[in-house]
Amino acid sequence: MSIEVGAKLQGKVSGITNFGAFIDLGAGKTGLVHISEVSNGYIKDIHDVLSVGDEVTVKVISVNDDGKIGLSIRKAQEQPAESNEEQRPKRYQKDTRDTRDTRDTRDNRGRATQKKPFSRSQSSNNHKEDFDSLMSSFLKDSDDRLTSLKRNTEGKRGGRGGRRS
Template sequence: MSIEVGSKVQGKVTGITNFGAFVELPGGSTGLVHISEVADNYVKDINEHLKVGDEVEVKVMNVEADGKIGLSIRKAKPQAERPERPQRPRNNNRSNDRNNNHRPKEDFESKMARFLKDSDERLATLKRATESKRGGRGARRG
């Protein structure tokens, strides 16, 4: 029997590693179910989900030229059995929302005035520091 990508087949777990499980497929070929493809939720220890000798239904995800077969147990389940992941509302400006919640809204002119004041103060501090090192106006000579 040829293994085709996208087909669902029954297999037997023949080995378990820390990164996944090896499953023997019909026809004697062996494929790997990566630990991320074992269950819909996070799998810390694969031994909690699978044991050597378990019969599992797997979906063939890919077949590489060198004969490696990628398998998935979680994608072999019917859609109805797979738990629905809750969708979070997307908001690309979360940090701005957090920062602006405690501060009253400012108009553009007040933001610009505050920026210019801060900028002038920083430039003055920088200018004082560099002039004293260069021996510019007002620098002490000794």
């Protein structure tokens, strides 16, 4: 009897271990069904599902050169009409069209302020002044953020005592 990968065979459970079940395929051939290949669901104890002497239908999933035969009861069963994707509820799709940074941030006194997205307020005629004002605005904002980060992380360093100034 030649055993080929993909073939469905009838067998009898000849032994059960904590990692799977040995299936007697006849003609002196024995294969192993790993516990993960017994059922689609989670199995804590294989003894709850199989017992020695049970007749099972298995699918050959591997045949190694050393004669070991990998079997699956799960793949031998008919697949349900609906796939797992159709049974699961649909995930919420976040609208990612507006990628500007408009999240709430905290000012220096701990009050919530609305972070405004960048907008150009001056005309493009004064490009040099516009750039300088943008750069100074950026540096001020960056310094405020660094100060806030430093203040928030200093208290999380552990040790005794209060904040360092």
